Amino acid sequence: xxxxxxxxxIAGAVALAAVTGFAALNEPSGGSTAxxxxxxxxxxxxxxxxxxxxxxxxxxxxAYTAFTPSGTSGGSTTAGTAELLSSAKDGETKTDxxxxxxxxxxxxxxxxxxxxLKEPGKPATGExxxxxxxxxxxxxTGRFAPGWTAQQTTTIEAGDGRGLLGIGCTVPDTDFWFxxxxxxxxxxDYVHLTNPDDTAAVADIELYGPxxxxxxxxxxxxxxxxxxxxxxxxxxxxxxxxxxxxxxxTTRTGRVGAAVRAADDTTGSxxxxxxxxxxxxxxxxxIPADAxxxxxxxxxxxxxxxxxxxxLLGKTGAVTPAGHEExxxxxxxxxxxxxxxxxxxxxxxxxxxxxxKGKATPVVAALRVVRGKGAKQEVAFIPATGPVxxxxxxxxxxSKGSVLSLxxxxxxxxxxxxxxxxxxGGTPVSxxxxxxxxxxxxxxxxxxxxxxxxxxxTVETQSGGPVHAARTLTETVNGIQMFTVQTLPDDRGTxxxxxxxxxxxxxxx
Numbered sequence: 001x002x003x004x005x006x007x008x009x010i011a012g013a014v015a016l017a018a019v020t021g022f023a024a025l026n027e028p029s030g031g032s033t034a035x036x037x038x039x040x041x042x043x044x045x046x047x048x049x050x051x052x053x054x055x056x057x058x059x060x061x062x063a064y065t066a067f068t069p070s071g072t073s074g075g076s077t078t079a080g081t082a083e084l085l086s087s088a089k090d091g092e093t094k095t096d097x098x099x100x101x102x103x104x105x106x107x108x109x110x111x112x113x114x115x116x117l118k119e120p121g122k123p124a125t126g127e128x129x130x131x132x133x134x135x136x137x138x139x140x141t142g143r144f145a146p147g148w149t150a151q152q153t154t155t156i157e158a159g160d161g162r163g164l165l166g167i168g169c170t171v172p173d174t175d176f177w178f179x180x181x182x183x184x185x186x187x188x189d190y191v192h193l194t195n196p197d198d199t200a201a202v203a204d205i206e207l208y209g210p211x212x213x214x215x216x217x218x219x220x221x222x223x224x225x226x227x228x229x230x231x232x233x234x235x236x237x238x239x240x241x242x243x244x245x246x247x248x249x250t251t252r253t254g255r256v257g258a259a260v261r262a263a264d265d266t267t268g269s270x271x272x273x274x275x276x277x278x279x280x281x282x283x284x285x286x287i288p289a290d291a292x293x294x295x296x297x298x299x300x301x302x303x304x305x306x307x308x309x310x311x312l313l314g315k316t317g318a319v320t321p322a323g324h325e326e327x328x329x330x331x332x333x334x335x336x337x338x339x340x341x342x343x344x345x346x347x348x349x350x351x352x353x354x355x356x357k358g359k360a361t362p363v364v365a366a367l368r369v370v371r372g373k374g375a376k377q378e379v380a381f382i383p384a385t386g387p388v389x390x391x392x393x394x395x396x397x398x399s400k401g402s403v404l405s406l407x408x409x410x411x412x413x414x415x416x417x418x419x420x421x422x423x424x425g426g427t428p429v430s431x432x433x434x435x436x437x438x439x440x441x442x443x444x445x446x447x448x449x450x451x452x453x454x455x456x457x458t459v460e461t462q463s464g465g466p467v468h469a470a471r472t473l474t475e476t477v478n479g480i481q482m483f484t485v486q487t488l489p490d491d492r493g494t495x496x497x498x499x500x501x502x503x504x505x506x507x508x509x
Contacts, residue, residue: 041494043146050257051084051136051152051169052192052271053229054128057161062128062154064114065396067420067456068140069147069493070121080142082117084126084150084169087135087194088228117144123395123423123456135194135229135257138169146493149456151396151486156269157477161188163268163378164475165261166484168394171492172196172255176274178247179334180297180366180381183207183214183235186265189272191247193222194229194257201254205232208299208334209242224256231261244336246299246364267370267379270484275383278302280360282384284367285349286405286470286485287342289442292377293370294339296350298363300329306361307354311438313407314348318438326355329363347442349407349468352384371481380472380485387466388415389490393458394471397445401474404445404457408435411465418460419446423453435467445471459488 054062066082114136115126120143140148150169156162172194181189195201205219216237224230234247249258263269276282278301287294300306306329311318321342329335342348350367354360367382397419406415418430426448435441448455459469469488474481 041496043494044492045078045142045145047140047145047148048172048196049138049148049150049169050172050194050196051138051150052167052194052257052259052261053135053231054133054152054154055156055161055165056131057156057159058131059159060130060154060156062133062152063396064126064136064150064152065123065423065454066115066117066138066148066150067123067393067395068117068120068144069391069393069458078142080140080144082140082144082148083113084115084136084138085111085113087137088225115150120144121428122421123454125423125454135192137194137196137227147391147393147491149393149395149491151394153396153473153484155475155477161263161269163270164473164482164484165270166473166486167259167271167273168486170257170259170273172257174251174255176249176258177299177301177364178260178272179275179299179364180272180368181234181245181247181260181262182243183238183241183245184243185241188263189234190231190261191234191249192229192231192259192261193224193249195224195226195254196257197254198226199254200225201256202252203256204250204252205237206248207234207238208246208248208332209240210244210334212333214238214240214242214245244297244334246334262381264379267377270380272366272381273383275364275366276386278362278364280362281351281353282363282365283349283351283407283409283468284365284382284384285407285440285468285487286382286472287348287350287367287369288371288472288483289343289345289347290371291343291369292341292373294342295368296327296337296339296365297334297368298327298329298352298365299334300331300361300363302362303331304361305330306363307356308352308363309355311351311353312342312348313351313409313438313440314346315439347405347440349405349440351409369485371483376480378480378482380483382470382485383487385468385487386489388459388461388469388488391458391460391493392469392488392491393456394486394488395456396454396473397457397471398454399447399451402445403442403472405440405442405470405472406433406435407440407468408437408465409468410437412437413464413467414462415467416460416462417445418458419448420456420458422448422451422455425452426450426455432462
């Protein structure tokens with residue numbers, strides 16, 4: 001029997017691992033006391049991803065791509081699986097979703113996964129069509145868990161919400177910020193909530209406009225049943241129409257995946273994913289070179305106002321956009337600024353910094369980006385995002401139409417970009433890029449040799465300062481250059497687990 005102190009320490013380590021996934025708690029090689037005193041980074045052993053219900057249009061076609069990088073140093077070697085399964089639809093229970101009858105042996109038949117990954121290093125794909133496609137709930141275990149990613153890409157050729165809608169399926173959490181949403185009459189924005197767990201989650205949705213909180217009791221205590229998703233039209237939560245709205249999603253119990261599907265009468269639709277956690281300096285990478293309109297939306301969730309300086313990080317360096325030098329954001333109020341065609345034919349990234357040194361007020365932010373003119377306008381969103389860290393991946397790249405933006409807001413940096421094997425065949429290739437300090441490098445990424453199907457791009461920091469990245473995917477449909485932008489934050493494939501100071505297995509009564 002283990003001692004109480006030993007059990008407490010083991011429980012603490014397991015609880016820490018559970019924050020980002022379940023890490024294997026292995027004893028350091030050799031079992032030496034010195035080695036055991038050093039905290040170890042271990043691969044996660046379980047990862048969850050949630051893909052929202054893809055759309056409201058019968059004309060929609062959705063492609064799913066799942067991927068886990070291969071050859072990860074120190075990665076898990078245990079067996080495992082990586083699957084995306086349909087969530088429960090309206091009116092179903094989670095039990096209904098799991099079983100569709102009995103097989104010949106009288107045993108329950110389980111749902112067939114929409115996507116099932118067979119091996120690390122090679123993407124797996126699936127598809128869905130129509131307005132009634134449900135959200136997907138995904139789990140990866142063992143060797144598939146470290147760095148597992150999934151992309152949902154929907155094409156709606158015409159009608160309401162037309163566009164190329166892309167989203168990296170999200171990790172469940174309890175707190176999300178979405179600047180750049182709207183309750184304007186021209187917009188139809190939905191918050192999608194997906195619950196991966198076996199018990200119901202209860203969520204609250206708060207809205208903040210230019211004048212502060214948009215009061216509503218309707219957004220409180222929203223129940224998200226076990227293993228299912230719900231969507232909420234945000235304009236029904238308030239009677240006030242506002243062009244710029246910040247949505248704050250929190251949970252009272254449980255956890256959810258959250259995303260906003262934004263649709264505009266003129267510019268089409270796309271997914272708005274959550275901003276990085278509030279910070280004094282934020283980076284919004286990957287503004288396309290041909291953007292015709294860029295709108296910045298920021299929110300200060302704390303008790304202090306934020307005075308922000310704007311810096312555009314382009315090919316040759318950082319500049320302050322003329323006429324858009326600063327943005328004042330009042331506490332608990334949403335501020336917007338029209339940056340027009342800020343990139344002027346050169347791809348770039350936006351960085352928001354404190355106007356006054358030593359006075360950093362945390363903010364969240366996002367960009368609404370439009371390409372094209374007149375009836376051929378198309379929209380996408382870029383939230384503030386963290387650096388790629390050790391490694392980040394984006395799936396569903398095609399032989400044409402992908403642009404990778406790499407931004408070094410501080411010191412110069414070097415990254416390795418690996419194009420995986422294709423979902424239908426092809427040989428991986430890698431290329432190294434050096435990004436000068438304070439610049440953005442926009443490149444056509446490498447393509448696997450002999451590519452068949454789609455492939456993934458993995459970015460690994462080799463040296464230098466932090467790098468922020470985004471991938472733009474473009475597809476021409478009916479003469480319209482539809483596009484979507486996905487940012488590449490650190491994949492959190494490992495978790496730091498504090499090691500014990502002694503071998504707990506020998507602590508008996």
